[in-house]
Structure formats: C-alpha cells, structure tokens
Amino acid sequence: MPICPALLNHPTTEYLMAMGLMDQFKAQRGFITYDFETLSDQVMKEITDQTILLSQLSKLLIASTEVYPNRDKSYELVNRCYTLFDELSENYQEQLENYGLPSNSSFVHLWLAQTFESAEQIYQCIKYDDENIPFDKCVKALGWNSSRFDIALLSDALDCELWTMGVPIRDLNNTKSITVTHKKSHMKLQFIDTENLFGPMILKACVKDYGDKSEHKDVFLYEIINSKNWNEVLMKTDPFEYEDFKSQLKEGYSITKDEYDQYLIDFKRFTKRLEYLKYYNINDTEIMVKPLMNLIDTFEQFNIDVLHYISIASCAYATKHYSTYFPSKFNLESNKQTYYSDFDITADYSNPNPKAKPFELTAGYWKNKCYHYKQQDYKAGRETEKNVTADDYDYYKRLFETSVCSICNAKFTYDNPPSLDRQDNELPHTKANCLPTCVTCNIAHANRDPKIASLHIKMRQYAIKHNLPMTISDERVYKLLRECITGGLAAVFLRENIAGKTHINELTYDEQQNKVISQDNENVVTHIFALDGNSLYPSSYSSVKNENIPYTDHRMYMAGRSKFYSENPYVIKNCIDQRKEIFVAKVKSYFPKSEYNNLLALPLIFRNIEIENKEEVIGEYMYSQAQKHSLPMSKKDRKLTTLVDTNGQFMVFNNYYLWLLIDLGFVITDYKAIAVFEKNAAYEPFVRTMMNLWIQSILSGSSKEKFYRLIINASYGYDTLNTEKFGKIKMLDKAGTFIAQYHPKHIGTRRISANTFAVQIKPKTATYFTSIQSGVFTLDNAKYWYLNYIQVHVQMS
Ligand SMILES: [Zn+2]
Structure with missing residues (x-):
C-alpha cells in the first residue's frame, strides 16, 4: 500500500482527487472554541501516613465562540456562556424542555444541546455544495489545554438521552480527541485539545504570535470560590481583594500586584463579579479563533485540512507524505529545485518498474491458486463445478505471459503478480467469468467506486515508479525494523557539568588488567557544549546532497519499499561491503581493544541492551538505594546506552551508521x-x-519558529509510532465491563458515566500503515550525523 494519509484516509480529498476536482478543495474554516471555569474545593486526604492537599474541581461556567465562515475568507462569530446560575433561574426547566432535555440536566447539557444546533448551521457553511462530495457531518470543538482537564469535566454530560459518546482516541488518561454524536440529527461534535495543534505553548504566546492583538487575561483560579459560597461570592458588586488571589496550591499569589491594579481598573466596566468572569471567559475562547485561522491558512496552501487532524504531529506526518506525491506544491519561489513531476490522476503509470522480471506461472503456484479460488467460492455458496483447475495450467501460463492487466494494462511481473478477477460477482471463478488482473488491482477494485479504485492503483504505481515508502507486508522485515528503533540521542548523555567547576574526566583502558580507569584531570570545564539531536532530524531525512557524506552519491537516501530480505551470510556481507544498496542489517560486532582508548570518551554504538540490576552492573550506590527502598531487583531492564561492542548480542543498524562504524x-x-x-x-x-x-x-523573531521546528521534527515520529501499544477502546455497560476485566488482554478501565465504561483491550492483530522504514532511517541517520560531526570535526581538530 502506498502511504499518503492526507489522500487515502481522508474521504473528501480522496474523492476530489479521484474525480479530478482538486481545484474545489477547501479546508474546514468553521469550528467552535470552548473553555471551562471551575470551582475548586480543597480537601485534605490521608494517604498512608501523609496528608495531601487536593483540589477537587467542579463546573461553574462554560463559554464558547462559534465560527461561521463566509464564502470569502471572512467569518462571523457567535459567543455563548452558560453558568451554574442558569440552573437557579426561574425558566430553567422551560429552557431544558425547549431542547428536549430531561429535567435533571445540568447547564453543561444545556450548552451541549445549543452547541449541537449551532454545529448543524456551521456544517451547512463548511460542507461542499456538490452533495456527491463526501463530507463528514462533524464539527470540531477546541479547548485550550483541554485533554486532561476539560474533557474530564465534560465527560458526565457526554452521554445522555439525546447524544452518545464515542470511543476516545489515544489512551484513557490523556484523551487526544473524543466524539459525541447526536442520536437524532447524527451531527458529530469532536472535542480536540488546541494545544495538540500548536505544540506546548501558553495561550498568551500563541495569541501574540498567531493572532491579532486581542487581550488575554490569565484565567484566575479563585481558590476562594467553592461549591458552598459561589452564589454569594460571585453576586457581589465589589471587586475581589488582593488577598483573595492567594493560592495555597501555588504557594503565593496567582497574580502580581500590578496585575491586580489592572484588574481593579477593568472591573469598573462590570456590575458584578460574575459579569467580569463571563466576559473574560468568552474572550478567552474568542482569542483562539485568529491563531486557528492562521494555522488553517498555512496548511491550506498545501491542500491539507488542519481540522481533519487531532494533532500537529499527525497533520505534519500527513503533509510530509502528501509532499512526496506533489513535490511542486512544496517548491517555494525562493529556492526552485527540480524534482520529479507531481502525481497526475490522468497520467498513465502502468509498468512503473521496467527492470522487473516477467512473471512465469509455475504448476505449484497455479494449483494453490485454484484451491483458494474454490475455497472462496464454496464459502460464498457459489457452484464450483466449472471452476478453473490445475489442468488449465498451460492456458493460464501463456495468458499471463501474453496479456496485460484488464484494469490497469500493466504487464505481470514478480513485483506485480497476476490474479483472476471475476466479472460477474454472482458467478464463481470460471474461465468465462474471469479476466486476468494484478493482485493489487483486484484488491483495490473490490467494492469500490471505479474512479476511487483507479486512484489507489495509480498511486501505487506512482509510489513504485519513484521508490516512495510503502507499507511493509513482510513480517520479517517489519520485525527487523522494529528492533532497530532505539531512543533518541539526548537520553544517552546526562552527565552533569558545571562551567568553571567540573574537572574534565578522562577514561583510560588498561588492556593488561582489562580495566577502565576513571580520573579527573587538572583541566576545568570552561564551556558546556550541547548538541541537540532533534535538530539533526531534518538533515537526517532530507536526503540533501552533502560533501560530509562519503557514501551513495553524497546523499543519505531514505528507504522506500522493501526490495528483498535475506538471512544468507554471504548476501548480507556482500551488501555491506559493496556499499550500493541501502538496508538494515542484523550483525554481531566489536571494536578491537587497541581502539578502546580512542573510543572511551564517546563509545560509538548507541543501542538498547538488557541490563540486570546487579551491584557490579549498576554500581554500589544505586544498588544499595534500591535495596533500602526494597525495589524489585530481579527484573531485567532495557536501557539505552553507548557501547564499544554489541555485547555479544545481534544488533540492527542501518547502512549509513554501519558503514561509518566500519x-x-x-x-x-x-x-x-x-x-x-x-x-x-x-x-x-x-x-x-x-x-x-x-x-x-x-x-522575524516570532515564536512560530518553535511551531515549524515542531512540524519538521514531529512528522517523523508518526513513522515509528507503535500502534500495537495503544490497543482498542470499547464502550461497555456495567455487565460487559465486569466480564472484560477478567479477559487476559484487558489493559485498563475508566468510568465515563453512571453505566458507561471505557475499556482498553490489547488487539489481536495490528495493522501498520506508517512508514516505519522512514522512521528507522531518520533515527540512525541522525546518529551518523552526530558521530561524524564529533569524529571528523571535534576529535581531529
Ligand atoms: Zn493492474
């Protein structure tokens, strides 16, 4: 399968592309931003012999801003605010009835009911006029830093008679996104944490760099307001005292004296404390709009719809892979380069690999195929009497040699083996009912619109033609790649150095005694030199020509589709020695002892090894500490470290890292x-x-700098993302949860509402749709850059 989530996992873009309508593409510009304000009740909790001060939060207010886009790039805003005071109002029951809500509903239910109605109208603004263009009936609701906090506050309102909550994405404690579906209108509201789109930064900085100059006041955590006194305290007409801003949790004041003076001036515009609170909460939701629009525009120029994604990492990942199909869209005026031509739905990409060996049908292969076709037909209840049989071998051998795929016109090769495609789906695999097609065309064709099928087929051919990464279908290759993944560079070196104080430490190897001697010499550290491994990632996957790379045409190429796998030592050695192919290889190796004194300052092998928690391994101090606190010592740990040999184990390296070591x-x-x-x-x-x-x-001195760095670095993370770990989350009732908890694959459970539980279960099978080979090459290429830099430029100088 080709890897291009921006097209293949996005039905709207997939449709537009397949129909040749990409000029109609538009990013979603309608959405809702929201924010909670809470009451905090402080509770003293006794946990063992320690007393802990906890703050229990309950809902006081929810504010939101609805964004209705116009046909041009402008938009209209509608603000809303619901509070606990609404529940006290005389017409509260009437308000609930208007939305068909049960009488015990909270003000958050009321907000949700209204928000569903607004979402319906926003949807009308963002969907395409052409009804045939698929467009998910879903509007995004974005909260700032909401993944832990706000979602938890919302969760008991997310399941009721009128709407139902879907499965949260990511794990149970840190919800990346949650979707609520209205039972009648089928409108969906998807809650996303805005922080996931901008990266970790504070709202103030975000507004300053991405928005206009709308003011933001830090949300005051009034510890003085609690669930007993909120009504009395917020109805007062005089401003809060400075003492009221004292925070026990922060051990000080939550605002400065200057900020308090400004508060007093601001407060004059309001009649009550509540009005002030409402105003600034609404404002906090409104100021998120500009930065989001800015973000939407940035990606729309690349045909990427930001709000389709739940984090900037997944968006960056989709953008990176999209760029491999449309390089010219990513060619800025200032540095025009010549790349291969863009993917074109009208072009003919058949026979993308002219060097591929023609397919030759063997009797065994054919017999096996016939058996499987018969099984398929039998299971589907089709008559198999006239099916193709082993006796038709000569006929089909010749047919596959002389004919081409009936769908894409490709020749059959070992890269692209043939299959029989049934023309009438009611009829079995007979000579009369079947035409030869590529196996992949046959799969792409199944139950799909012919134009969408054609897009999939052409994208696959395009990926083959340009050696783009494709999903790994050989489990042995996948496992080898998986083994090659170690942590980043930063985790390895964590030695404390203080400029002007710490003496330079030297390690020397005594070959006769087979010992390493550690000694501080008389020189003192004057400069701390830090190399950020992360900043190497762009160079590690860019494949830009650089004279510091002596291998493969002065470029570090990235891995495309899998070419072959071998366990033959001769083949492996040959590939390593010839230095032509790019690969990952699993080998045992070492540096000679005579080299140790050159290597001890920076051992060159950065790999995980299994470490036993023995005194001679982890040292006397750590060992005694662990014993003192009765930590489990029998467990073996996998630790990232630096080595001078592979520790007697087989280890996997990519070609560039391995060649440098050699x-x-x-x-x-x-x-x-x-x-x-x-x-x-x-x-x-x-x-x-x-x-x-x-x-x-x-x-330009903008902190957007951090944002672009994040895009470049985060896009690779998804390639190595281990989806196996995340498992499946099911929503179950009490009875179902009780049973599921005894299942051996049970991972965790969290209560969502009175009778709904989110249960996380380890999946039986996992599918990998990421380019793990790209991730592995990025990581090992970074090690190449790092070591090459130190070896060549630091040690030699
Ligand atoms: Zn084909």
Whole structure:
C-alpha cells in the first residue's frame, strides 16, 4: 500500500482527487472554541501516613465562540456562556424542555444541546455544495489545554438521552480527541485539545504570535470560590481583594500586584463579579479563533485540512507524505529545485518498474491458486463445478505471459503478480467469468467506486515508479525494523557539568588488567557544549546532497519499499561491503581493544541492551538505594546506552551508521539478517519548504519558529509510532465491563458515566500503515550525523 494519509484516509480529498476536482478543495474554516471555569474545593486526604492537599474541581461556567465562515475568507462569530446560575433561574426547566432535555440536566447539557444546533448551521457553511462530495457531518470543538482537564469535566454530560459518546482516541488518561454524536440529527461534535495543534505553548504566546492583538487575561483560579459560597461570592458588586488571589496550591499569589491594579481598573466596566468572569471567559475562547485561522491558512496552501487532524504531529506526518506525491506544491519561489513531476490522476503509470522480471506461472503456484479460488467460492455458496483447475495450467501460463492487466494494462511481473478477477460477482471463478488482473488491482477494485479504485492503483504505481515508502507486508522485515528503533540521542548523555567547576574526566583502558580507569584531570570545564539531536532530524531525512557524506552519491537516501530480505551470510556481507544498496542489517560486532582508548570518551554504538540490576552492573550506590527502598531487583531492564561492542548480542543498524562504524574500525563477526530497500530522496521538498518557513520566522523573531521546528521534527515520529501499544477502546455497560476485566488482554478501565465504561483491550492483530522504514532511517541517520560531526570535526581538530 502506498502511504499518503492526507489522500487515502481522508474521504473528501480522496474523492476530489479521484474525480479530478482538486481545484474545489477547501479546508474546514468553521469550528467552535470552548473553555471551562471551575470551582475548586480543597480537601485534605490521608494517604498512608501523609496528608495531601487536593483540589477537587467542579463546573461553574462554560463559554464558547462559534465560527461561521463566509464564502470569502471572512467569518462571523457567535459567543455563548452558560453558568451554574442558569440552573437557579426561574425558566430553567422551560429552557431544558425547549431542547428536549430531561429535567435533571445540568447547564453543561444545556450548552451541549445549543452547541449541537449551532454545529448543524456551521456544517451547512463548511460542507461542499456538490452533495456527491463526501463530507463528514462533524464539527470540531477546541479547548485550550483541554485533554486532561476539560474533557474530564465534560465527560458526565457526554452521554445522555439525546447524544452518545464515542470511543476516545489515544489512551484513557490523556484523551487526544473524543466524539459525541447526536442520536437524532447524527451531527458529530469532536472535542480536540488546541494545544495538540500548536505544540506546548501558553495561550498568551500563541495569541501574540498567531493572532491579532486581542487581550488575554490569565484565567484566575479563585481558590476562594467553592461549591458552598459561589452564589454569594460571585453576586457581589465589589471587586475581589488582593488577598483573595492567594493560592495555597501555588504557594503565593496567582497574580502580581500590578496585575491586580489592572484588574481593579477593568472591573469598573462590570456590575458584578460574575459579569467580569463571563466576559473574560468568552474572550478567552474568542482569542483562539485568529491563531486557528492562521494555522488553517498555512496548511491550506498545501491542500491539507488542519481540522481533519487531532494533532500537529499527525497533520505534519500527513503533509510530509502528501509532499512526496506533489513535490511542486512544496517548491517555494525562493529556492526552485527540480524534482520529479507531481502525481497526475490522468497520467498513465502502468509498468512503473521496467527492470522487473516477467512473471512465469509455475504448476505449484497455479494449483494453490485454484484451491483458494474454490475455497472462496464454496464459502460464498457459489457452484464450483466449472471452476478453473490445475489442468488449465498451460492456458493460464501463456495468458499471463501474453496479456496485460484488464484494469490497469500493466504487464505481470514478480513485483506485480497476476490474479483472476471475476466479472460477474454472482458467478464463481470460471474461465468465462474471469479476466486476468494484478493482485493489487483486484484488491483495490473490490467494492469500490471505479474512479476511487483507479486512484489507489495509480498511486501505487506512482509510489513504485519513484521508490516512495510503502507499507511493509513482510513480517520479517517489519520485525527487523522494529528492533532497530532505539531512543533518541539526548537520553544517552546526562552527565552533569558545571562551567568553571567540573574537572574534565578522562577514561583510560588498561588492556593488561582489562580495566577502565576513571580520573579527573587538572583541566576545568570552561564551556558546556550541547548538541541537540532533534535538530539533526531534518538533515537526517532530507536526503540533501552533502560533501560530509562519503557514501551513495553524497546523499543519505531514505528507504522506500522493501526490495528483498535475506538471512544468507554471504548476501548480507556482500551488501555491506559493496556499499550500493541501502538496508538494515542484523550483525554481531566489536571494536578491537587497541581502539578502546580512542573510543572511551564517546563509545560509538548507541543501542538498547538488557541490563540486570546487579551491584557490579549498576554500581554500589544505586544498588544499595534500591535495596533500602526494597525495589524489585530481579527484573531485567532495557536501557539505552553507548557501547564499544554489541555485547555479544545481534544488533540492527542501518547502512549509513554501519558503514561509518566500519570505517572507524568496527569488525563484524556474525551475520544474521538483512532487509534491503529502494532508495528515494522524496522528503527533500518538504524539508526545504518547512526549513524555509522556519528560518523566515526566526528572522522575524516570532515564536512560530518553535511551531515549524515542531512540524519538521514531529512528522517523523508518526513513522515509528507503535500502534500495537495503544490497543482498542470499547464502550461497555456495567455487565460487559465486569466480564472484560477478567479477559487476559484487558489493559485498563475508566468510568465515563453512571453505566458507561471505557475499556482498553490489547488487539489481536495490528495493522501498520506508517512508514516505519522512514522512521528507522531518520533515527540512525541522525546518529551518523552526530558521530561524524564529533569524529571528523571535534576529535581531529
Ligand atoms: Zn493492474
């Protein structure tokens, strides 16, 4: 499968692309922002012998801003605010009845009921006029830093007679997104944390850099207001005293004296404390609009719909892979480069790999196929008497050699094996009912609109033609790649150094005694030199030509689709020695002892090893501490460390990292496996564009700088994302939850409402739709850059 989530996991874009209507593409510009204000009740809780001050939060107010886009880039805003005071109002029951809500509903239910009605109107503004264009009936509700806090406050209102809550995305404690569906209108509200879109930054900074100059007041956490006195305290007409801003949780005041003076001036505009609170909460939801619009515009120029994604990482990941199909869209005026031509739905991409070996049908392969076709037909209740049989071998051998795919006109090769496609779906696999097609065309064709099927087929051919990454279908290759993933560089070096104080430490190896001696010398550290491994990621996956890379045409190519896998030591050794193919290889190896004194300052192998918690391994101090606190010591840990040999284990390296090690004296003793990949430089346009935007923002002194850096770095993270870990979340009732908790694959449970539980279960099968090969190459290429820099530029100077 080709990897392009921006097209293939997005029905609207997929449709527009397949029908040749991409000029109609528009990003969602209608949404809702919301914010909660809470009451905090302080409770003293006794946990073992310690007393802990906890703050229990309950809902006081919810404010929101609804954004209705116009046909041009302008939009209309509607503000709303519901509070606990509404529940006291005389016509509260009447208000509930207007929305068909039960009489015990809270003001948050009321807000949701109104928000569903507003979402319906926003949807009318954002959907396409052409009814055939699929467009999810879903409007996004965005809260600032809401994933833990606001979602928890909302959760008991998310399930009721009128609407129902879907499965939360990501794990149970940190909800990335949650969707609520209206039972009657089927309108969906998807709650997302805005922080996931901007990266970790405070609202103030975000508004300053992305928005206009609308003012933001930090939300005051009035610890003085609690569930007993809120009515009395907020109805007062005089401003709060400075003492009221004293915070026990923050151990001080939540605002400065100057900010308090400003508060007194602001307060004059309001008649009650409640009015002031309402005004600033509404304002806090409104000021999120500009930054979001800004973000939507940034990505719309690349045909990416930001609000389709729940985090900037997933958006960046989709954008990066989209760029490999449309490099010219990512070619900024300032640095026009020549790349391969864009994907074109009207172009003919058949036979993308002219070097592929023609397919030759063997009797065994054919017999096996016939057996499976018969099984398929039998299971579907189709008559199998006239089915193709092993006797038709000669006929089909010739047919596959002389004919082409009936769908895409491709020749059949070992890369692209044939299959029989039934023309009438009611009839079995007979000679008369079948035409030869590629296996992949056959799959793409199944139950799909022919134009969508054609898009999938052409994208696959395009991916083959340009050696783009495709999903790994060989489990052995997948496992090898998985093994190659270690943590980043930062985790390895955590030694404390103080400039002007710490003496330089030297390690020397005594070969005769087989001991390492650690000694501080008389020189004192004058400069702390930090190398941020993360900032290497752009160079690690950009494949830009650089004279510091002596291998493969002075580029570090990225891995495309899998080419072959082998466990033959001769084949593995040959690939390593010839330095032509790019690969990951699993080997045992070491640096000779004579090299140790050159290597001890920076051992070159950055890998995880299994560590036993023994005194001689972790040292006397750590060992005694662990014993003192009776920590479990029998467990083996996998730790990221730096080594001078592979510790007697087989370890996996990518070709660039391995070649550098070999050039520095690495000796391979044993060969286990190799996975070879096609080469590409497909991420170059993406990296150049984002680097350009990044540099522009640095020059203008904007903190958008952090945002672009985040896009460049986060886009790779999704490639290595281990989806196996996340598991499935099911919504169950009490009885179902009781049973599920005894299931061996049960991971966790969280109560959502009175009779609804979210139960997390380890999935039986996992599908990998990410480009794990790209992730692995990014990580190991970064190690190449880091070590090459130190070896060549620091140690030699
Ligand atoms: Zn085909």
